[in-house]
Amino acid sequence: MNEGALQDHLTLPEQFDVVVHPVRELRGAVRAQPSKNYTTRYLLAAALAEGETRVVGVATSEDAHAMLRCLRDWGAGIEHIGDDVVIRGFGAAPRAGVTLNPGNAGAVARFLMGVAALTRDTTLVTDHPDSLGRRPQGDLLEALERLGARVGSNEGRLPVTISGPVRGGVAEVSAERSSQYTSALMFLAPLLPGGLDLRLTGQIKSHAPLRQTLDTLAAFGIRAAATDDLSRVQIPGGQRYRPGRVMVPGDYPGTAALLAAAALLPGEVRLSNLRENDLQGEREAVDVLREMGADIHRDGDALVVRGGQTLRAVNRDGDGFTDAVQALTAAAALAEGTTTWRNVYTLRLKECDRISDTRRELERLGLQASETEDSLSVTGTNRIAGGVTADGHGDHRMIMLLTLLGLRAEAPVRITGAHHIRKSYPQFFMHLQALGAGFDFLERES
Ligand SMILES: O=C(O)C1=C[C@@H](OP(=O)(O)O)[C@@H](O)[C@H](O)C1
Ligand SMILES: C=C(OP(=O)(O)O)C(=O)O
Incomplete structure (x- = not known):
């Protein structure tokens, strides 16, 4: 495929490497x-509601499809209408x-x-044994076991099998490795007879999230x-999810990468569909980039970036915006000083x-980077070969x-396995192409 040829993400090969070409500026608008x-x-x-809910403007990423597939397998009715999905829920009774x-x-x-x-014998498997298959599930499984669920796992990892019933009550859950364990119990709680009084530990x-x-x-x-610090969450039992209509807001974690790209290159980029009062922590990427010296202003639900300013290093607690740390690391790699x-x-x-893995890839590109158990530092440069x-x-x-580092490099950078972008942001390369970037997509053998 030719560099710069505008391509629809639906026609990309199933598995591909991408060659990122350096670009002089980014200019245009993306929703x-x-x-x-x-x-x-x-x-x-x-799906946990009984009746029909219309979810307006659903993401098209692999993770969204994964959720839809699993809900269908559990018995939910799913109908796609344009960008929306209408779900007929199974309430408190997913299939056993x-x-x-x-x-x-x-x-x-x-x-x-x-x-x-809520079920008997639900098994969760993964076709990504080297990624999700390695991620820890023990904190959640232990909490479920303490509540009375029967749990089997591969030493705290997938595949796992879970069986209820569970009555509810006081439940401790460790919150120091992931918030997702607590969120999982929060979705379960209202459908239990006794609800959950969650005590978050660590x-x-x-x-x-x-x-x-x-x-x-x-x-x-x-x-x-x-409580304000979220160390205790109480959800009464015997409740029902109310069906209706909800509208999905714009995605800050993925868009943080476009914000950082726009800050790194001359030009002007307008990113819309980003509401100001939003609970996504990655909204903080805007403040971080501003602190670094980027010129970003808000215009209603849009952010406008005038790029190419000199950026300066920052030292920040990244836990509030975990899914934007990689994108912001690209900005840091081209800022003056050492960012931590x-x-x-x-x-x-x-x-x-x-x-x-990030430290290693930064070093491969000629950057100085270092790590501790719970921090990552990179020293900026103005030249990536x-x-x-x-x-x-x-x-x-x-x-x-x-990709962002490739856009600012002096010669093209090839990234292996770039099709994994589809997990959260299938249109990522197309959005950058619309702003003037050029890519080659090289098919990989499965
Ligand atoms: O609840 C969620 O939807 C998420 C929570 C976060 O994970 P951790 O709580 O494990 O940090 C985040 O990184 C992930 O992309 C999505
Ligand atoms: C870590 C992520 O997602 P998840 O934990 O849902 O796999 C992410 O989106 O960066």
């Missing part, structure tokens, strides 16, 4: 894709004895594991109360080890980071 985290939540809550495959979607897998306590990570779960429960008429992201241990437990092949590590956010 942010629908939020991954709200799509998964709204689809699940709709079903095997679900959430693909490589961590949040989807964990949320479903929680709800599986240093709580990723508060923002927990607030998105509370927000989703409220949108479906579920009563819940939480603190308190990001959980990045090691994502699709790849986003601390060590390029002309190398970088490893995408099967991780969509790593692919976004490497």
Whole structure:
């Protein structure tokens, strides 16, 4: 395929490497894709309601499809109408004895594991043994076991089998490795006779997705109360999810990569569909980039970036915006000074080890980077030579980071396994093409 030829993401090869060509400027307008985290939540809550819910503007990523596939397998009716999905829910009665495959979607897998306590013998498997198959599930499984569920697993990893019934009551759950375990129990709680009085233990990570779960429960008429620090969440039992109509907002984590790209290159980029009052923690990427010296202003639901300013290093706690750390690392790699992201241990437990693997890829591109158990640092440069092949590590956010560095390199950068972008952002390359970037897509043998 030719460099710069505008291509639809639907015609890309099934598996491909991408060659990223350096570009002088980015210019144009893009509408942010629908939020991954709200799509998964709204689809699940709709299935837990009895009756029909229309989820307006659903994400088209693999993770969204994974949730839809599993909900269908559990007995939900699913109808696509344009960009919307109408779900006929199964309420508190997903089918028993079903095997679900959430693909490589961590949040989807964990949320479903929680709800599986309403069933007998739900098994979760994955066709991504080297990614989701390695991620820890033990904290959630232990919480479910303490509540009375029968649980089998591969040493705290997938495949797992879960059987209820569970009555509810007080439940401790560790919140220091992922917020998704707590969110899983929050989705389950209202459908249990006794509800759940959740006590979160350890240093709580990723508060923002927990607030998105509370927000989703409220949108479906579920009563819940939480302390300000979220260490305690009380959800009364015997409730019903109320069907209706919900609209998916724009996606901040994916768009953070476009914001960083636009800040790194001259030109002007307008990104719309990004509401100002939003609970997605990655909204903070805007403040981080501004602190670095980027020129970003808000115009209603749009953000306008005038790019090419000199950027400066920052030192920030990254836990509030975990899914934007990779994108912001691209900005840091081309900023003056050494940037450090603190308190990001959980990045090691994502699709790849986003601390060590990122350090290695930055070094491959000639950058200086270092790590501790829970931090990542990179020293900026104004010259990336390029002309190398970088490893995408099967991780969509790593692919976004490497793409941004390729756009600013002096020679093209090849990224292996770039099709994994589809996990969260299938139109990523097309959106950048619309702004003036050029890519070659090289088919890989399966
Ligand atoms: O609840 C969610 O939808 C998510 C929570 C976060 O995970 P952790 O809580 O494991 O940090 C985030 O990284 C992930 O992409 C989606
Ligand atoms: C880590 C991510 O997703 P998940 O945990 O849902 O797989 C992500 O989107 O970056």
